[in-house]
Each structure stands twice: as structure tokens, then as C-alpha cells.
Amino acid sequence: MASHRLHRTLRVGRLQRTVTISPELWLKIVGYLSPRDVLRLARSSKDLRSLFMDPSSKAMWKAARKSVGCPDPVSGFSEPAWANLMFFNTCSFCCERIVRNVDFCLLTRICGNCAGEEIMTDPLTGSDTDVATLIMTLIPTRSVYDQVYCVRKEFEAVKEKYLSLSKDKIDAYCEERREYVKEVTNFIAIGTTWIQMRTKERQQGLVQKKTDRASVIKKNLEAAKLGAAFDSPKFSREFQNHPLVKTSQDLTEQVWSNLADIMKLAKRVIKEEDERESQALLLQTRTALATAIFHGPFPSLYPKIPSIIDFLAYDRLKVILHLPGMINVDEHLLKLIVNVFREQWTAKTRDELVRILGLDQTRAQLQLARNVFKCHGCFPSRTLFFPEVLEHRCCSHLRGTGQRCVWTAEYLSRHETLMAFMPTFIRAIRLYPEIATVGDIAALKQHYHCKICRRAGRFDGGFRNVYGWRSFIEHMGDKHSSAGRGRLSYPEDFEIMPSVEDPLKRYEASRGCRLCQDPKCVLNT
Template identity: 25%
Template sequence: MTRRSQRIKGKVVTYTEAQDVVVSDAADTDGEFQNDDGKGENEEERPRKKAKRGTRSKGSSTDGDYRAASSSKKRRIPEQFRKVRGRLGLLERLAKDVPLEVILEIFCYLDPGDLLRLARTTKDLRGILMSQSSESVWRTAREGVEDLPPRPDDLNEPQYAHLLYESYCHICGHKPCDSVFWSFRVRCCKSCASATFTECDDPDFVTGLPREYSMRRRDVLPWEYLKGSWRYRDVVCHTGITARYQAEFEALETETERNEWIERKIDERRKRVEHANLCQRWLQARLDRRSNELDDIREQRREAILERLEKIGWREEAELSMTSFWLSDDFASHKLVRQPKKLTDYGWNSIKTELVEWLTRRKEERLERQRRNTLDRRYKLLSAEYDQSKSRHDLHDPFPSKGDILTSKYFEDLIWDTPLDEEITAEFIKSEFLEHFPLIVDQWRPAKTQELVQVMQTIRPGASVSDLHLATTVFECTKCLPRTLMHYPQMFYHHCCFENRETNSARMAEFQYIFSNPWSSKSLILSGHGAQAAKEIVEACSLDHTTATIQDLYNANPLIECKTCHLNGSSWYGGRLFMRWPSAISSDHRTHTLSINDFGDETQQILASERSDNLFFSACCAYCHDPIMKDLLRLQEHLRLRHNDILNWGADDCIFPLSLAEARTHFYWNPTVELRRLCATFRYNKDSAQTAPSVYYASSLNFLRGSMLLSSDDEYDESD
């Protein structure tokens, strides 16, 4: 006759009673082993509840009796087992019918985690596994686990298995929790650590306390961090263990006993630390193995999904999404793909529609991105050709902006109407640009010049194109604060004239970051104050304001004093304020009282006070159109180094600076520089003026070299 456990012999459990078994929670499993003779309170059998039979009311049929009996049977099955597939109660029958020796032999092939979960299934299996006689089964199962550290002396087998395998916080129950404080024999999440553990103080017994490193502190004030009090990890102690150790320490009476106790606890802590290191390495290896297993399952699922997508024609798009624009595998990271479970027919049917919709959106985004990248590359090739052409172009004449060229019908059709799969090379763009760019400029320039004439005609009805070159024709921008004053052709390079987005085409709007808007004269008006100031300056130079041009004003280069801005004092910022004509027109001085070329014998002393480095001047080379800054010497050096093949200068021609008459044939004023930036004001103080001839002529020569604004008849001899 087979040997049966004494506990099982005394039980006769029916199938219905097996369904009413309440599973003990994890806290009960971690207790000490139970004795074979005694019974726990949780192991007492519950009285069987009798099923209520449905009563038959008047007028009811036999179908009603059947429904009542059926509903009574359903009430006998607990709610948590009603949707479970398969037959219930197999483990109960295993505990009743299979010999105990066979059961224990089977359990030896499980790991401690399986035994722990198996003990929570039924009362009978819990009684077997939590019995003191089953300790050898737990030990055999534990020894069968690879690289598992030995069991510590302060834990029994179920407690050790619970610490190793149950991945939830022992304080709040949060799962998963892989943060184990091995010295405290507890798992604890980050939120519970601060309340459960405390920083170690310095009593006598603290050297023997089990210690752990907690998480990083987050409640640190900035000045604490600067003082160096912020630490990556805090050494903490367990509150309960600390109280127990303190009670034991204080119970000792003699100093010898306390020292022996401390030495014993220090040795125990050292052993705990060594064991904790072994446990942490084992746990990390177990987590890594599990992570690799999940990665393999995800990889298998991804390949299975790709095979299914290939049958419906979406595999290529899925593979393209693996190398997306941001170099991330969007397909593998999709929530439907990266699940760590194998793909079944049912699972595929449930995700197919959503996955195909996602791939459809991805395809639309990819095609749109390819379209934008292709158009962007074409625009940049055309933009590079424009920049090279502008650097070689004479800026005396109005030059179209990049937006004017790119929005022209020919180039816009070339970029947009050419099929996206057709390659457009840089050589092709260059040839097309060189062929059609001059034609576009020839059409654009007279049209925009006529717009300026129309702006003039609002004030001067009889104005014509020739009036644009008059010195008294001054435009101002209504968008600038303060308003910028300009002569022709400065307005074609003024930034406010390219801020009218309505002048751009709908196609080009999405590529606004590449180029500016086409040029527009909407913000320009004819300046009355500027024209009046220019008229006074021209007449003071004995010129006719109806015929004097801008170049005539440059040749006259009058010296102007603002009497309104005179400051008393002998310091460097005190004295009379002088300027050249661009400052008198473009700044606020145009509304002040001005004195022009009327300084008598003081003229030379005033010129001596003007420093050449106060003059911000920009000229363009007449040959290569590069901007040349500051002085005649730099102009001569530029001509000698880059254009001597045209000038054929000898060695003697490069020794002395060029005269202004000679220099004017090699440069022109840069129209991209605003009037107010052409020159700076300076102050003259009679008491501190330098009147020595050598000093005066040196300063005057520096001014001539810096400004290049004097007339061709003015000659200075340094030998005087």
C-alpha cells in the first residue's frame, strides 16, 4: 500500500471544494517551516457551501428549472477560475493520488522559484513543501541552480528563495523591483528606500551594523552641491536592524562583552558583504540571461512579422523603416513588434490592420521627405551658382536677389517639374544658369527700376529714370526705426525690401530658409527731409540741385559742422561736431543747424582733428568687385597682387601710393553699405588742436587715404 502523508490521509476533498481554496499570500511563504504534526490556522477546511436550487414559480416551465440549475452550478465555481482553460484540480489530485516519494522526487528537479510558486497553489502542496521534512527538496533544488551562492545562516530555504526569485518590492509590492539590499535581506524600490532606511550615525555599535549604498540623492540644494556635500550614494542602515542591534548592545554590561559583541558583528557584516557580492553577480547574470531571452523572442517575432508582411507586399517598406531618417529602427521599436512573445495566427490577425496603417503613414512620410530632400538639393545647387555670379557682378547696376532668380518661371519649373527620380547634376544646373540668368536679369532690372520711378512720381509727377541718379533723390524705408535713407541703387540691397512674403510663390514658401523673398518696393517712399538736406549741401557746394548727381557730391566732399550739437569743454568728447555729407543726410543732424565749408583759416586745424580710422569706408574693386576696406594703400596692394596682369605695373609703379585721380579708375563705391555707415563724426576743440605742419600734413594724408572722397584736382605734396 502506498505511503501517504498523515495530513493528506485525513482529508477527503471533492472537486468543488478544490475550487474554493484560497491561495496564501507571499508573506506566509516566507515563514519558518511547519512541523509535520501540527496544522496551521490557514490549513483548516472550510465548510462546503450548499448550492441553492432554483425554485419553480407559477407558470414557469422546465426550461426555467434548467436555467436555475445551470446558474447554481456557475455560482459554485469561483470567479477567478471561470475563464481558465483546461481541467481544474489536477494539482490537487497529484497531491492526493501520487505517492509522496514520487512527488518529492519530481520537486527536486525544479528550481527554488518554482517550488515557491507551487507552494502557493493549494493547501495540500503548501503543507508538503512547507513541512520541515521537505527541507532536503529545497536544498537539492537550490544546489541544482548554476552559480547560486550558498544559503546564509539567518535565512531558511523558502525565505532565501523568496529573496532571490520574487521580483517585487517587499515594502509596497511594486513590481518589478530588481533593487536588492542583500545585507538587509530585502527588496526595496526607490520610493520606499528613503522611508525604510536611514543614514548611519556614529554610536559605538555602528561599526557592526549591516550597511548598504542607497540611490542617488535628489533633494539637494544648489549651495549644498557647491559645498561638496552632494554624494552619488549614501551609506544607509535598516531601521529595524539598527533598533535590534542597539537593544542587544545596551543589554551588555561590561566593556569586554561589548567589544566581543562588536568584533562578532563586524565579522558577520564582512561575511554578509562577501555573500551580497556573490548574490548580486548571480542576480545580474540571471537578469542578463532573461534579457537576452526576451531579445531573442523579439527578434523571432520581428522576423515572423516580416514574413507575413512579405505575403501582403509590405516587407520592403518595413525594412526601409529600419533605417529611418534619424538612424533608428522604428519598425523593431514599434509597440506591436517589440513584444516579447511569439507570433500566432490569432495575434497576427489582431495587429495586421494597425501595422499596415502605420506602414502606410511611414511610406507617405518617407516619400515626402525624399521629395523635400531632392528639391532642397536642387535649390542649393542653383543658390551656389547665384552666389558665384553675384561675386563677379558689377554692383553699380541693380542686381536681383536670390528669391527673384529662384522664383522665376523657368528655374521654378526646372526644379519642380523635373521628375524626382531624374538626377540633376551640378554641371547641368551651371549650364542652365549661365544660359538663362542674363535673360532674367535683363527683364527684371527695367521692371524694378520702373517701380522706383513710380514711387518718385507720387511726389514728383514728372520724374524719370535719370532722376534716380540725382543727389537730391533720397528714398527712405518705412519699416526701419529710425528710418534708413538711401540713394540709388542702395535700396536693391536693403534687407527690409525682402520681407514681403506675399511676393513669394506658393511653391517656394516651404523653402523659405534657403533664400529671401523677391525684392519689393512696398516699404519705400521718397524722403522729403533727406531731399531738403541734400539740396542744402549741394547748393553750399556751388552745384545745381536739379542736375547734381551723387558722384558730384562725392567729388565735392564738403566738410559740415552741426552747431546744434556743440558741447563746451576741453575734454576729448567736448568741442564742435563735424561730419561728412552722408552723416548730415542720414542721421538726425539733418534737422539741426548746419554750417557747410565755411570755416576760413580754421579748416586745416579742423582736418587735423579728423582721424582716418574714424572713417568706415567700403569700396569695390572695378575688376573683381571684391570689397576693399579703409585706405588707398590696401587698394594698391590688392591691384598689385591680383590684377597686375591687366595693369602691367612695373616695380617703380608700386612704391608710392596712388593719387585719388588714379585710384578712381580702379574702384567704385559699394552700394550695399548704408549711408549712415560710410563715415563717422568727430569733434574739434581749438584749445587742444595740433597745428604743427608735420602733424597736420600726416593727418591730412591719412584722411585722404582713408576717405578717397576728395576731388581729383586736390594734390598734396609730402615734401612741404
């Protein structure tokens, strides 16, 4: 910043007054500048060039280097040349192309175009191999794999100097050059460390400048009552990635005038957020009303289904709930939707169950007792009839969590073995498989004895393996039909037992057999 102000001073015609400043005052001034700033000043005019290029100005250059912690120049470098090498990202040969990294092995910056001409490789070939080998020990080199590189001009200059010396001066010259090479070698680590520290500090400074700039812009937006836009993650991302926010330059009035698009974006985001909140509140109110109407006194054969979860997933209801606020969604409309939903849901669910059975049946035939489902979500798998299958927990709750979900038939399948056995069982109890329902079987109040299983001891006067109709069907299907016994028949494989009417016998039956302690085994005494 100080160098820029000094440049402006020179441009308005105050050059003479600036140049005539005393050396002591100049020394204080450059203590706040870097060698880069001092070199830019020296290049700005002939008078300042003569001032800073004078050998007596070394103290000024030293003060400038101290302000940024720059290491001392290597022997053979003047202060201006050292500042140019360390602070200006241009090629040391063409002075045009950008080269961001210093080659400390060769103490130069070189672009790709100049490297082919200015850098030598394998200079040890030729008639004067011994001389070339000696010269390579007197100049800085860089080794990459088996290749040795050096600066061509430096090689030729040292070689020319070496060949021009008399024998009595060659040893001293060689020793001087070897010391120089040693100094360059030792400086590699110093220079690399300083560059890394400077790069890190510069990056931290740029990040801080960007952060400060974004903070100032944010405060200005808040002052304009647009701070609520930052509550939107989308706006925050766009704000941080905006080119005028990411830059590290100081925020000026001109730059602020160019941020009108950010202000427009903030206004649009705030408007969208307000509309979104209003729509969310409207949706919440409509959902509460729909829930209350759905749970109202509607006649239903199965009160547990469909659930409010199924209703809220209904496509038509979603469309109505998301209508604009100007459209009135009243109780009458929602009642119509509830009625339509119940009809469609019932039809859809029954069609799904018919599909699972895999038969050419109508919805009305689902209630026939010959149709049996198996649930693979239960362990062990459970036998289900219609309509209890509609209210089965695995169809309406998520496994593992117990949370209510949209009704699904994912775990249901056709129970092949029992559907093969049910016609035989229904005919045995003198009903017709084409019309018999689960209610018809339950109304008989009979018990059934499995003849396939071994008979229990007779000392208690009873029989083992006597079941109610549902337990008997599961027993025959899971234990005998699935065991590969083949088609079961009556009366060879089972017999019908009279019902238990005595209260004491009913109590004993509920406890199970005193021999096997099986609650499905009825004891008759």
C-alpha cells in the first residue's frame, strides 16, 4: 500500500521533493516496504533508479528484506538482482513468461521455452572432456536421475574465465568457485523453507482478506434488511462462491455497486423462504384437518386399516393439500376424498391379494376358507386367512422399528400346502369349498384329532394332538403336508372330535395337555 501511494505521489509531479528526502528518512520508509516494492519504485523513474541502484543503498535493501524475513543474497547477486529473483514471477531470461517457482539449485527462474536453449545437459562430451568435467564442479548444477543440468551462460563464462587464467591463478579461482557452489548448495534448504513459509503466509493472508471482504458485504446486506437470506443454505453457497465475494481485493464503492445481483438474489431468496414457510403452514393446517376427518365416525369393517399413513400417501390427497392458498380446501371436499380413498384402497388391496393367490378369482371369493396366505415376515412363518390378513402387523409396520408404514403385501405369499389340504378338510366337516368361509368353520365349534402323530398314553383318559380348527390346519399343513407325506385324506389321517362344553374341561383345554404342556393340545376327561 505504501508503494502505491508513493507511485501516485510521483504521478502528480512531486518527484523532486520525493527524491531529495534524506537517506535516514528513506531508510525508515523502506522499512515498511518489501524488496518487491523497492524494486518497483526503482523502475518507476531514472532518479529513483539512480537512488536505489547506488551501492550506498544497501542499507535500504537490507531494511526492506528484514521487513519480510527474506534471506541474504548469495555471493555474486546484487540487491536488485536478488529482489528480482525472489519476488518477481517472471523468467530470468525472457523476462516475459510467468514462472512461479525458483530453481534454487541453479538460482534462476526459467520458463519451458527458454529451458531448451539456456539449460545444458550432458556437457561432458567433446574433445575437452577433462576441462568440462572440472568446470561442472565450479558451477551450480541440478541432477535429475542420470542427467546433470546447468545454466549454459554460466558454464561458458566460467570456462572462458578458467582458460584465460595463468597457471598460478587457476587454483585460487577454482577454490573461490567451489566455495560459491558450496554456498549455493547450503542455500537450497534455506530458500525452499522461506518460499514455503511465504507461500503459506500469503495464502493465509488471502483467505483472511476474502473472509473480511465477505464479512463486510454480509454486514451491508444485513443493514439493508436482507440478512434473512443467509438462513437459506442455497443462498449461502452462492454467496460464498460469488466472484465478487471470493476475491481478496479491498471493497470499494465501485465494487459494492457491482453487487446489485447479490442483493437481487437475497431479495428473491427471502421471498421464496416466506412463500415456503407460508405454504408449509398451510400444508400443516390442511393435513391436520384431513387427519381429523379421516379418523371421524366413518363406517368400516376393518377399523385398523387403512391407516392415516396410507391416506396421506394418496396421490389425490397430495394434490389437494398442495393447492395454492387462494383455493379453499374445506371439510366437505376432504370428506369426499376420504370416501373415494377408502373405496380405491379397498379395491386395490384386494386385487393385490387376488394376484398373490394366483387364481382366477374375484374379490368376493377372497373370504373363502380355501384361500390361505403365508407371511414370511413372521418367525416362524404364520398362516393367515382373509380378512385377518388385512390387519396383519407385517403388512402395516416396518420390521425392526415397529413404526407404522404404508400397507404392503411384500411378505405375503400363497400357502401352497394348505391350499391343497383345505378342500379335503372343508368337505370332511360337511361344507362346500366353493362357498365355505372362515366364519362358517369357526361356527361349528369342533375339535380335530391328528391320527398321523403317535397316540398319547391312556392312563389319563385323554388323547394327545387334539386342536381347534385353526391350530389343526397349521399342524397338518406345516408338519405333515410340508414333510412330503403327500395328499392328506379323511378319515385316514384325522378325525373330528366333539366340542368341549364343560367349563372345567374348557379350562383344562386352555391349559393344554398335562403330558406335553402344549396349549394347542386339548385334554378330554
